[in-house]
Amino acid sequence: xxxxxxxxxxxxxxxxxxxxxxxxxxxxxxxxxxxxxxxxxxxxxxxxxxxxxxxxxxxxxxxxxxxxxxxxxxxxxxxxxxxxxxxxxxxxxxxxxxxxxxxxxxxxxxxxxxxxxxxxxxxxxxxxxxxxxxxxxxxxxxxxxxxxxxxxxxxxxxxxxxxxxxxxxxxxxxxxxxxxxxxxxxxxxxxxxxxxxxxxxxxxxxxxxxxxxxxxxxxxxxxxxxxxxxxxxxxxxxxxxxxxxxxxxxxxxxxxxxxxxxxxxxxxxxxxxx
Amino acid sequence: xxxxxxxxxxxxxxxxxxxxxxxxxxxxxxxxxxxxxxxxxxxxxxxxxxxxxxxxxxxxxxxxxxxxxxxxxxxxxxxxxxxxxxxxxxxxxxxxxxxxxxxxxxxxxxxxxxxxxxxxxxxxxxxxxxxxxxxxxxxxxxxxxxxxxxxxxxxxxxxxxxxxxxxxxxxxxxxxxxxxxxxxxxxxxxxxxxxxxxxxxxxxxxxxxxxxxxxxxxxxxxxxxxxxxxxxxxxxxxxxxxxxxxxxxxxxxxxxxxxxxxxxxxxxxxxxxxxxxxxxxxxxxxxxxxxxxxxxxxxxxxxxxxxxxxxxxxxxxxxxxxxxxxxxxxxxxxxxxxxxxxxxxxxxxxxxxxxxxxxxxxxxxxxxxxxxxxxxxxxxxxxxxxxxxxxxxxxxxxxxxxxxx
Numbered sequence: 001x002x003x004x005x006x007x008x009x010x011x012x013x014x015x016x017x018x019x020x021x022x023x024x025x026x027x028x029x030x031x032x033x034x035x036x037x038x039x040x041x042x043x044x045x046x047x048x049x050x051x052x053x054x055x056x057x058x059x060x061x062x063x064x065x066x067x068x069x070x071x072x073x074x075x076x077x078x079x080x081x082x083x084x085x086x087x088x089x090x091x092x093x094x095x096x097x098x099x100x101x102x103x104x105x106x107x108x109x110x111x112x113x114x115x116x117x118x119x120x121x122x123x124x125x126x127x128x129x130x131x132x133x134x135x136x137x138x139x140x141x142x143x144x145x146x147x148x149x150x151x152x153x154x155x156x157x158x159x160x161x162x163x164x165x166x167x168x169x170x171x172x173x174x175x176x177x178x179x180x181x182x183x184x185x186x187x188x189x190x191x192x193x194x195x196x197x198x199x200x201x202x203x204x205x206x207x208x209x210x211x212x213x214x215x216x217x218x219x220x221x222x223x224x225x226x227x228x229x230x231x232x233x234x235x236x237x238x239x240x241x242x243x244x245x246x247x248x249x250x251x252x253x254x255x256x257x258x259x260x261x262x263x264x265x266x267x268x269x270x271x272x273x274x
Numbered sequence: 275x276x277x278x279x280x281x282x283x284x285x286x287x288x289x290x291x292x293x294x295x296x297x298x299x300x301x302x303x304x305x306x307x308x309x310x311x312x313x314x315x316x317x318x319x320x321x322x323x324x325x326x327x328x329x330x331x332x333x334x335x336x337x338x339x340x341x342x343x344x345x346x347x348x349x350x351x352x353x354x355x356x357x358x359x360x361x362x363x364x365x366x367x368x369x370x371x372x373x374x375x376x377x378x379x380x381x382x383x384x385x386x387x388x389x390x391x392x393x394x395x396x397x398x399x400x401x402x403x404x405x406x407x408x409x410x411x412x413x414x415x416x417x418x419x420x421x422x423x424x425x426x427x428x429x430x431x432x433x434x435x436x437x438x439x440x441x442x443x444x445x446x447x448x449x450x451x452x453x454x455x456x457x458x459x460x461x462x463x464x465x466x467x468x469x470x471x472x473x474x475x476x477x478x479x480x481x482x483x484x485x486x487x488x489x490x491x492x493x494x495x496x497x498x499x500x501x502x503x504x505x506x507x508x509x510x511x512x513x514x515x516x517x518x519x520x521x522x523x524x525x526x527x528x529x530x531x532x533x534x535x536x537x538x539x540x541x542x543x544x545x546x547x548x549x550x551x552x553x554x555x556x557x558x559x560x561x562x563x564x565x566x567x568x569x570x571x572x573x574x575x576x577x578x579x580x581x582x583x584x585x586x587x588x589x590x591x592x593x594x595x596x597x598x599x600x601x602x603x604x605x606x607x608x609x610x611x612x613x614x615x616x617x618x619x620x621x622x623x624x625x626x627x628x629x630x631x632x633x634x635x636x637x638x639x640x641x642x643x644x645x646x647x648x649x650x651x652x653x654x655x656x657x658x659x660x661x662x663x664x665x666x667x668x669x670x671x672x673x674x675x676x677x678x679x
Contacts, residue, residue: 169380171376171378172382174347174367174380175382177346177347177366178345178346178347178367178368178372178373178374179394179445180368180394180445181393182368185397190382193384194383
C-alpha cells in the first residue's frame with residue numbers, strides 16, 4: 001500500500017478532483033448577470049447538451065473518425081515502409097515524422113489557411129477537376145477540417161504503428177511464404193494482426209484529441225463545421241456558462257470512453273501487452 | 275506409411291544418381307555470392323528420396339545459405355536447383371513443394387497451435403474437415419495431441435520445436451528443410467529430439483535436409499553427410515565413410531578427434547602404400563582406393579581409439595608402424611583413459627585407452643611406443659604443415675565444434 005500512495009495521490013489530485021469539480025459545475029444553475037452558478041442538481045444542462053448541440057457532437061465524431069481512418073491509411077504504409085525499408089536511416093526517418101512538432105500546433109494550422117486559401121496554390125488545380133466548379137473552395141469546408149485534424153495528429157498514429165511493426169520478427173513472413181503464402185497473404189495473416197496493437201493505440205491517440213479539437217475547425221472550417229470543442233470553448237470563455245460547458249465536456253468524455261471500450265472489445269487491448 | 279524402407283539405402287549411398295525416379299533435390303554447380311563474398315561455391319550433389327541428408331560445417335561455411343536456396347529465400351548466382359527434376363532456381367518459396375523448420379521455430383505468436391499447423395493446408399485450400407484430421411494426425415506424430423489450443427508462448431522450447439516440425443510436415447513436402455533446429459535446446463533435450471527426429475523421419479518417409487554445426491548430431495541422425503567449409507563441399511558420404519575415410523584434413527579434424535601426421539608417399543603396391551613418417555621410419559597404410567603419386571606429400575590420420583601402446587591388443591590386423599613418444603598427460607574419463615603423448619618432433623597425439631590397454635602401467639614423463647592396426651590409419655591425400663601435426667581438437671564434445679565455428 002505504501003508504494004501505491006504516490007500514484008494514488010497523483011490520481012486523486014489530477015484526475016478525480018478535476019472530474020468531481022466538473023461534475024459539480026455541470027449540475028449547477030445557469031449563471032445570470034451578477035448571479036454566479038450554484039450547485040442545485042440541475043440536469044437541464046445535460047438535456048440541452050443533447051437537444052441543442054447534437055449536430056456538433058455528430059460532426060465531431062464524424063470528423064474525428066474520418067481523420068482517424070485517413071491517418072491509418074496514410075500512416076500505416078509510411079510506418080511499414082520505414083520499419084521494413086528504412087535500414088540505417090530508420091531513426092532519421094522517424095525523427096522527420098516528429099520534426100513538425102517543433103513548430104507550434106497553432107502556427108502549423110494557420111499555415112494551412114494560406115495553403116488552402118482561395119488564392120492559394122491548390123485551389124486553382126482543385127477547380128480544374130470536372131466535378132468542381134470555378135467557385136470551388138478548399139478552405140472553410142469539412143474536408144479542410146478533416147485534413148487539418150489528420151495532418152495534426154498523424155504522428156500519433158505513425159509512432160505506435162512503427163513501434164509494433166519494429167517488434168515483429170520478419171522471419172515470420174518467411175515462414176508464411178514457406179508455407180505457401182503470397183507476400184500479400186503473409187502480410188494480411190501475419191504482419192497486420194501482429195501490428196494491430198499499434199493501430200489500436202494510434203487510433204485512440206488520434207481519435208480522442210481530434211474529437212475534442214476546436215483549433216482546426218476554427219481556422220480551416222466555417223460556421224457550418226463547428227465541432228463540440230468549439231461550443232465548449234465558446235461556453236467557457238465567451239458566454240462564461242460554466243455549467244453548460246461542463247455538461248458538454250462530461251457528455252463528450254462519457255461517449256468517448258464508451259466508444260473506446262467497444263473498440264477495445266473488438267481489437268482487444270490484451271494485444272497491447274504482446 | 276514408411277516409404278524409406280522400400281528402397282535399399284546402401285544403393286542410394288553408393289550412387290545417388292542411379293535411384294529410380296531420380297533424386298528429390300539436385301544441386302548443379304550452385305554458387306552464391308553476396309557482393310564480393312562467396313558464400314557457396316559450386317555445390318553439386320543429389321539428395322535421394324527418403325534420405326536423411328545433413329549439411330555439416332562451422333558457421334559461415336555456406337550450409338544455411340545452401341538450405342535457403344533450396345527453400346527459395348535466396349537465388350543462386352550461378353547453377354541450378356532441381357526439385358524432382360524441375361528447375362526451381364527462380365521459383366519463389368511459396369510455389370516450392372518444400373517446407374522449412376526454422377532455427378528460431380518462427381511460430382506465429384498470434385495463432386494457437388492448431389492454426390499454426392493448419393496454416394499451410396489452409397493456404398492450399400484444403401477442406402476444413404480434412405485440415406482438422408490432418409492437423410490432429412500430425413500432432414499425434416509429434417506427440418503433442420492435447421496442445422492444439424495453446425499459444426506458442428505457452429510452450430517450452432522442445433514443444434515449440436515439435437510444433438514447428440508438425441507445421442512443416444503436415445504439408446507432406448517433397449523435402450523437409452531443417453535449419454539447426456536443435457540449436458536452442460539444452461543437451462539432454464537435444465539428444466531426445468535427435469532420436470525423435472529420426473523416428474518421425476522414418477514414420478513419414480519424407481526426405482530430411484538437415485543443417486547443423488554439431489558433428490555428433492550429424493553422425494547420429496544422417497544417412498549421408500555433406501561436410502562444408504568456406505563455401506565448398508569437402509566430402510559427401512555416410513557417417514562411417516566420413517569418420518573413417520575423411521577426404522580432407524579439415525573433415526578429419528571436424529568430425530571427431532583425429533591425430534594427423536605429415537608423411538611422404540614412398541611407394542604403392544595395390545591397395546597398400548608405404549609412406550615415410552619423417553620420424554625416421556616408414557609405415558604401411560591402406561590406399562583407400564586411390565592412387566597416390568610417389569613423392570607426394572600426404573597426411574595419415576589415426577583416430578584416438580585406434581592408437582594404442584605397443585604390446586596392447588590390436589583390433590584389425592597386425593601393427594602397421596610405430597611412433598616413439600613421451601607420455602605428457604593421463605586423464606581418467608570413465609569409459610576410457612585419455613592419454614596424451616608427444617612425438618620427438620613435438621606433435622601432440624591423443625589415444626583413448628580402454629582397460630585392455632593397461633593404462634595403469636603408464637606414467638606421465640615416461641617414454642612410450644605407440645602403434646596401431648593396419649586399417650586403423652587412413653591416408654588423406656592432402657599435405658599439412660609440420661606445425662599442424664598432431665591431434666586436431668583437444669576435446670570430443672560439442673565445445674570443440676563451437677570453437678571451430
